[in-house]
Amino acid sequence: xxxxxxxxxxxxxxxxxxxxxxxxxxxxxxxxxxxxxxxxxxxxxxxxxxxxxxxxxxxxxxxxxxxxxxxxxxxxxxxxxxxxxxxxxxxxxxxxxxxxxxxxxxxxxxxxxxxxxxxxxxxxxxxxxxxxxxxxxxxxxxxxxxxxxxxxxxxxxxxxxxxxxxxxxxxxxxxxxxxxxxxxxxxxxxxxxx
Amino acid sequence: xxxxxxxxxxxxxxxxxxxxxxxxxxxxxxxxxxxxxxxxxxxxxxxxxxxxxxxxxxxxxxxxxxxxxxxxxxxxxxxxxxxxxxxxxxxxxxxxxxxxxxxxxxxxxxxxxxxxxxxxxxxxxxxxxxxxxxxxxxxxxxxxxxxxxxxxxxxxxxxxxxxxxxxxxxxxxxxxxxxxxxxxxxxxxxxxxxxxxxxxxxxxxxxxxxxxxxxxxxxxxxxxxxxxxxxxxxxx
Numbered sequence: 188x189x190x191x192x193x194x195x196x197x198x199x200x201x202x203x204x205x206x207x208x209x210x211x212x213x214x215x216x217x218x219x220x221x222x223x224x225x226x227x228x229x230x231x232x233x234x235x236x237x238x239x240x241x242x243x244x245x246x247x248x249x250x251x252x253x254x255x256x257x258x259x260x261x262x263x264x265x266x267x268x269x270x271x272x273x274x275x276x277x278x279x280x281x282x283x284x285x286x287x288x289x290x291x292x293x294x295x296x297x298x299x300x301x302x303x304x305x306x307x308x309x310x311x312x313x314x315x316x317x318x319x320x321x322x323x324x325x326x327x328x329x330x331x332x333x334x335x336x337x338x339x340x341x342x343x344x345x346x347x348x349x350x351x352x353x354x355x356x357x358x359x360x361x362x363x364x365x366x367x368x369x370x371x372x373x374x375x376x377x378x379x380x381x
Numbered sequence: 382x383x384x385x386x387x388x389x390x391x392x393x394x395x396x397x398x399x400x401x402x403x404x405x406x407x408x409x410x411x412x413x414x415x416x417x418x419x420x421x422x423x424x425x426x427x428x429x430x431x432x433x434x435x436x437x438x439x440x441x442x443x444x445x446x447x448x449x450x451x452x453x454x455x456x457x458x459x460x461x462x463x464x465x466x467x468x469x470x471x472x473x474x475x476x477x478x479x480x481x482x483x484x485x486x487x488x489x490x491x492x493x494x495x496x497x498x499x500x501x502x503x504x505x506x507x508x509x510x511x512x513x514x515x516x517x518x519x520x521x522x523x524x525x526x527x528x529x530x531x532x533x534x535x536x537x538x539x540x541x542x543x544x545x546x547x548x549x550x551x552x553x554x555x556x557x558x559x560x561x562x563x564x565x566x567x568x569x570x571x572x573x574x575x576x577x578x579x580x581x582x583x584x585x586x587x588x589x590x591x592x593x594x595x596x597x598x599x600x601x602x603x604x605x606x607x608x609x610x611x612x613x614x615x616x617x
Contacts, residue, residue, distance in 0.1 A: 196587045210407075210574065211410075213409065214403070214405065214489060217405070230606065245590055250554060259461065270453060300492065301487070302488075305484060305486065305487050306480055309480050309484070310485055313480065351470070353593075354590035354593060355582075355589070356588045357583050357589075359586035360387050361582070362578050362581050363586075365582075366577075366578030367575075369574045370575045372574075373573060
């Protein structure tokens with residue numbers, strides 16, 4: 188069990204990193220990586236929502252949808268759960284931890300359309316994970332996202348001072364540097380655990 | 382609304398991926414063979430057109446405060462329909478695209494068009510907008526697929542074109558494609574995530590270059606015309 192959890196977490200953080208090897212969550216990854224601070228805030232929010240979403244969606248899938256033979260409605264049910272969850276987290280933070288709420292700002296509602304969140308829930312179903320495994324995969328997947336976005340933000344802060352062709356301004360130079368970071372992450376792909 | 386203008390906007394001047402720069406996750410992830418690219422592009426085109434029509438038809442009765450939730454439900458409904466249809470009739474495509482078919486729900490292109498276009502326009506205009514924007518998306522996918530497949534493994538049309546049993550198109554994903562140069566000479570890194578990021582980056586860079594250039598040309602032409610007019614006035 189423990190070995191299994193360890194292999195899931197290492198896989199989610201390094202080997203099958205959500206951004207650099209599965210391309211899930213690229214929009215916020217490219218959109219919110221201007222500064223290391225905001226990148227870390229976004230990463231933290233994603234860890235939180237991904238963990239909660241995988242736990243709640245697992246319960247809903249296994250105790251409501253599958254017993255009622257409604258598994259074909261998974262996509263619809265999950266996206267609604269995620270949207271409601273994000274709204275709920277937003278209200279909760281606003282009332283009880285206003286400092287974190289103001290730090291996350293606009294990024295919190297944007298998490299609804301982050302495909303890493305819906306992706307992790309769908310992958311949990313696809314891989315037949317049990318409750319603990321789903322929760323671990325959600326949290327570590329979020330940590331992998333956070334690692335990627337923080338690393339990339341520090342790369343991107345430097346590209347601002349470098350001299351690149353004018354037509355590459357904005358997204359293109361970002362994507363090219365992301366390609367190089369992805370190449371670095373390819374080094375993990377040969378790793379085998381247990 | 383002018384159809385020609387809409388067509389040009391969808392394909393070039395307001396292309397969803399290259400100019401609006403949205404919906405990039407799937408664009409980079411699945412563009413490894415032509416089969417995946419065409420399949421994904423057409424799925425998005427169908428879903429986008431259906432959602433555009435429904436949202437435009439309901440635009441007067443959707444309350445403003447909960448419009449995003451309604452859009453998401455409409456989109457998720459159509460995505461589920463397409464997902465089940467693909468599983469039933471083109472299982473190879475469903476297996477190849479995997480989690481990216483259900484993830485069309487959170488593809489920003491569809492919710493973006495619903496929010497930016499269909500809320501304010503008629504059903505007919507929205508229908509054509511869906512088709513043209515979907516076509517623009519499909520074209521980008523095809524360009525990326527062709528490039529990555531050619532450079533990565535020296536092939537064209539993998540999965541879609543079957544030349545082993547005579548030249549024909551297959552939908553079961555078994556076609557080997559046309560081998561242009563031996564696979565060992567390809568840069569297999571282009572088939573990996575690195576290639577996805579790099580190809581899209583270069584493509585958007587190229588697009589920005591072309592757009593800037595055409596703008597400059599237009600400005601120069603305007604100036605030349607003005608100068609000519611001024612010269613004529615002076616002569617008279």
